[in-house]
Each structure stands twice: as structure tokens, then as C-alpha cells.
Amino acid sequence: MDNLTTDIVAKLWNLCNVLKDDGVTYHQYVTELTYLLFLKMAKETGTEEQIPDGYRWDNLINKPKLERLEAYKITLIHLETHGAQIVREIFSNASSSIKKPATLSKLVEGIDKLAWYNAEREDLGNIYEGLLEKNASEKKSGAGQYFTARSLIDSLVTVMKPTLDDIIQDPAAGTGGFLIAANQYIRQHSQPEHWNDKQQDKYRRNTFYGMEHVHDTHRLALMNLFLHGIDYNPAAGGIHYGDTLSPDGQKLPPATLILSNPPFGSKKGGGVPERTDLPYPTSNKQFCFLQHIYLRLKPGGRAAVVLPDNALFEGNVGKQIRADLMEKCNLHTILRLPTGIFYAQGVKTCVIFFTRGQTDQGNTNEIWVYDLRANMPQYGKRTHLTREHFSEFEAAFGNDPWGGPEALAQRQDQGVTNRFRCFSRKWISQNNDNLDISWLKDESEELPEPGVLARDLIDELEGALAELRGIMEELGEEVEA
Known part of the structure; x- marks a missing residue:
């Protein structure tokens, strides 16, 4: 992995610490991150047409902090049956392990601040694979x-x-x-x-x-x-x-x-x-x-x-x-x-x-x-x-x-x-x-x-x-x- 990929993987994994106090396990974290990263990376790759309007990354990030968790859970339910085939498959039986609105807001804002604009599409794939490798190296996961x-x-x-x-x-x-x-x-x-x-x-x-x-x-x-x-x-x-x-x-x-x-x-x-x-x-x-x-x-x-x-x-x-x-x-x-x-x-x-x-x-x-x-x-x-x-x-x-x-x-x-x-x-x-x-x-x-x-x-x-x-x-x- 290049320095950009390594840096983003490390920052994404560090966001896991935000979820520990909310009782979220390593594996749940990677699954939770997959839902959020799909929304974010669809925006970064210009493929948001696959996701119904109103349920995209900007819709989530623009919600008031106290309303984000409820909006996020509604998004997970909606995308199981709406959008392109790949969207419905990724969000099949999706549910969130996050219990506190503040926890989700920290995670969403942390993802939004990362320097995605420097990454090519292949880099995004390498970032995600680096995250999977990090998860695999943790015995607890x-x-x-x-x-x-x-x-x-x-x-x-x-x-x-x-x-x-x-x-x-x-x-x-x-x-x-x-x-x-x-x-x-x-x-x-x-x-x-x-x-x-x-x-x-x-x-x-x-x-x-x-x-x-x-x-x-x-x-x-x-x-x-x-x-x-x-x-x-x-x-x-x-x-x-x-x-x-x-x-x-x-x-x-x-x-x-x-x-x-x-x-x-x-x-x-x-x-x-x-x-x-x-x-x-x-x-x-x-x-x-x-x-x-x-x-x-x-x-x-x-x-x-x-x-x-x-x-x-x-x-x-x-x-x-x-x-x-x-x-x-x-x-x-x-x-x-x-x-x-x-x-x-x-x-x-x-x-x-x-x-x-x-x-x-x-x-x-x-x-x-x-x-x-x-x-x-x-x-x-x-x-x-x-x-x-x-x-x-x-x-x-x-x-x-x-x-x-x-x-x-x-x-x-x-x-x-x-x-x-x-x-x-x-x-x-x-x-x-x-x-x-x-x-x-x-x-x-x-x-x-x-x-x-x-x-x-x-x-x-x-x-x-x-x-x-x-x-x-x-x-x-x-x-x-």
C-alpha cells in the first residue's frame, strides 16, 4: 500500500475506538463501516445514481447530529429494497449496532474529513482491502x-x-x-x-x-x-x-x-x-x-x-x-x-x-x-x-x-x-x-x-x-x- 492508502486505513481503523464504548465488536465495526463507506465512496466515484435520491451520503451528513442515527437506520431499511442490484445486495438484512446518536456522528464526520479527493478508484479498493486485512489480523475479530x-x-x-x-x-x-x-x-x-x-x-x-x-x-x-x-x-x-x-x-x-x-x-x-x-x-x-x-x-x-x-x-x-x-x-x-x-x-x-x-x-x-x-x-x-x-x-x-x-x-x-x-x-x-x-x-x-x-x-x-x-x-x- 502507498502512504495515502496506509494513512487512510489507519485513520479508519482508529475510528473503531469511537465505537468500543457503544459495545460494537471489530467485525460489527467493519460491517458498519461498509454501509457508510458505500454511501461515501459512491459519491467519490460518481456512481450515486445507483442509490435513490434522499438516501445518499450528503443527505446523511447534512442531517442535524441528533437526527442522524434515526435517518441512518431508515436508510439501511430503505436500501435493502431500493436502488441498483449491488445496493440491494450490500444492504440486504442490514442493521446498525450503533446505539448513541453521538457515536454515529463522530464516525460519519471522521469519514467525511478524510482526504478521499486524492484517491483514484483503484486506491479506494486498496483502502477497503487494507481495512479487511487489518480486521483479519485482529484475533478478536x-x-x-x-x-x-x-x-x-x-x-x-x-x-x-x-x-x-x-x-x-x-x-x-x-x-x-x-x-x-x-x-x-x-x-x-x-x-x-x-x-x-x-x-x-x-x-x-x-x-x-x-x-x-x-x-x-x-x-x-x-x-x-x-x-x-x-x-x-x-x-x-x-x-x-x-x-x-x-x-x-x-x-x-x-x-x-x-x-x-x-x-x-x-x-x-x-x-x-x-x-x-x-x-x-x-x-x-x-x-x-x-x-x-x-x-x-x-x-x-x-x-x-x-x-x-x-x-x-x-x-x-x-x-x-x-x-x-x-x-x-x-x-x-x-x-x-x-x-x-x-x-x-x-x-x-x-x-x-x-x-x-x-x-x-x-x-x-x-x-x-x-x-x-x-x-x-x-x-x-x-x-x-x-x-x-x-x-x-x-x-x-x-x-x-x-x-x-x-x-x-x-x-x-x-x-x-x-x-x-x-x-x-x-x-x-x-x-x-x-x-x-x-x-x-x-x-x-x-x-x-x-x-x-x-x-x-x-x-x-x-x-x-x-x-x-x-x-x-x-x-x-x-x-x-
Whole structure:
């Protein structure tokens, strides 16, 4: 972020202190701020025609202080059913957590005083995304699970090279980071001012698709896309409200590029998804999302997916899904990520890169593993993960986002003392299709905190219990809840 963006983000976040005495939580604050910023930024971007007259920013700021809160609450109710589609979606089921008129006035006047006139439209989007990142970094907000580090997103987008010809999907969209980064990459690597009408229509209506099932997070995602210039159309592109692991997910169109960081853990209640098209139903959410992703890729489509490490080695249904993935797709690269870059310390994650085959058999011949975890710093608030940390990986990955045979032949196995190595499909098969492959001795690795170990054990036990329940149900045995 540049200095202007950083300054405005800091000032917006400091306004949170105004709300603390009114009992407003971090997450409520960001949601509350979204309503107000939409009104303010619609004015700044010249798009106020989407909002009915009488319910715009100037109408609110010109109200007497004691009348503002009541007028604001009426505005929230009115905009749920009036205005453009994006307005109705952002203000769907909107309500205010603010109780005191003076609190709202301080917030409104604080926003109005900021130097918005210096910011371009893209800067406004970056300001809002900076606010989401700030919220995600606060443990008390609980928002970290909906936010992926921008440095990681930008690196994945760079190696996957989205184009205007792509149909791009994120089935676990969160606040929209992957789609926004893909949009920026496309615009930076083409000439949007020279797109013809057909290309413009393709860009607006048939390029970006996502789904998010948490209502407030969906609201934040729509605001994020709006500020980055991505249209929302309920009959076409944009991030839709729904559960990808329900029949809603089958409405997402087949894609040529999927970029995603699905939620970790087991489905609440231990049940399997409502969808009937997943060949290996399981309560494990990341395995269900992974199946959705490789099944919704068009032949020749490519994907980069962030997963917890247990998806690489878990047995039973996990092994079946990995084997199915390697049959249907060319799983050509695994990136072992550093620890500490997600909301829960100690969570180990990776990125898998694969391309859907033209047929559904024998597509994976070799897998390249890049270890960016061993002998790396513990990232967090003190040590930030930056784009530079991915530069050597990007160079080793190469320029072919599909991982084709010619590109893989140009890669160099760096040997047992370095970070990039190649493993044959035969070798992987002999190792029980376990993809949790490491070879470097990690001199920096410390024993995880007891809480991390306990959580990992609970996840393993819950997964095992879910599998046992499934076996008993198949045998016709009654299973106690």
C-alpha cells in the first residue's frame, strides 16, 4: 500500500475506538463501516445514481447530529429494497449496532474529513482491502479465516497468468481477494481501452464467478469488488451468496481457472454435503471443495488451491480423492507454505497446482514439490510475509501456468539439499499416495504449542469418527449422534 492508502486505513481503523464504548465488536465495526463507506465512496466515484435520491451520503451528513442515527437506520431499511442490484445486495438484512446518536456522528464526520479527493478508484479498493486485512489480523475479530494474505494471492495469480479469455472461479470467495487480484493482473497485462464490445461484454458478464455462504462476508466481498470496478450481476458474474457444498455450488459454471483457499475443518454436525455429484462424500470440507474444484474445471482448465497439509496425507477417503485427482488432472506442483501465515498459529498449509486432462485417466506423471517452509522465519505480526519471499518459487515454477510436458522438462531438480525436487507418480504410488513430501531438515522448527497439538488431534479424531459413522451407515447399523 502507498502512504495515502496506509494513512487512510489507519485513520479508519482508529475510528473503531469511537465505537468500543457503544459495545460494537471489530467485525460489527467493519460491517458498519461498509454501509457508510458505500454511501461515501459512491459519491467519490460518481456512481450515486445507483442509490435513490434522499438516501445518499450528503443527505446523511447534512442531517442535524441528533437526527442522524434515526435517518441512518431508515436508510439501511430503505436500501435493502431500493436502488441498483449491488445496493440491494450490500444492504440486504442490514442493521446498525450503533446505539448513541453521538457515536454515529463522530464516525460519519471522521469519514467525511478524510482526504478521499486524492484517491483514484483503484486506491479506494486498496483502502477497503487494507481495512479487511487489518480486521483479519485482529484475533478478536475472528475474520482471519476469510482473508488470504495478499502476497500469497499475488504470487499464485502471477504463476497462473489469468487472461480475458478465462472463466475464473473461486468457490470459497471470502472477501474476494483472488478474483480482485486476477482482475488487476488481466488489466495490467492487456489494453482494456482497446477491448472491443464483445470483449467488454465477456469481461463484465462472463469472467469472474465466486460463492460465499457467510452473509456478512458476502457483503464485504461485494463492496470489495465494487470498489475494484468488478460488476455484480445476479444472472451472470460476481460473488453469489450460497453454499458451494449444497446444490448452490452446481450453479457455478465450468471454469478455465480456479483460484481458491477453501475453509479448513469438518462440516458442522459431522454430516456430508447435500450435493449428490461429489464421488467421495465426506464431512471434511477441504476434501469436498477439492472435488468441486477439479470436477468443475473444463478440460485443459487449471487451478491453484490452498489446502491444509492433512489433505496431502489423510487416509481412507482422502487417499481416494487424491488418487482420483491425479487420474483426472495433471497435479504437477505442490508448494509447501511457511507456517504462521494464516489466522491460527501452527496451521501447516500448502498450495497444489493442477490442470484438468482432456481425458480422465493417467494425467499425473510426476509432481514437483517446492519447500518454502523449512528453515524459514515464523511469520506473523512481527515478521511479515512479502511478495519477495515467493520470487525464487515463481522463477522455479516457470512461465507455463498449465505445467505442460515441455515446461516440466525445463525444470531443474535441485537435489536433496535444496528446495525444489521432482517425484514420479510411480514413487508416490509406492508411498501410498502420500503427498506430504519433505526432505530438508528444518533447523528452525520448534515443537508446536500444546493448543495447536490438541486441535490437530481433535481434527484427526473427528475425521476418523466421521469415516466410521459412514461405514456403519453403509452396513445398515444405527449410529448415535
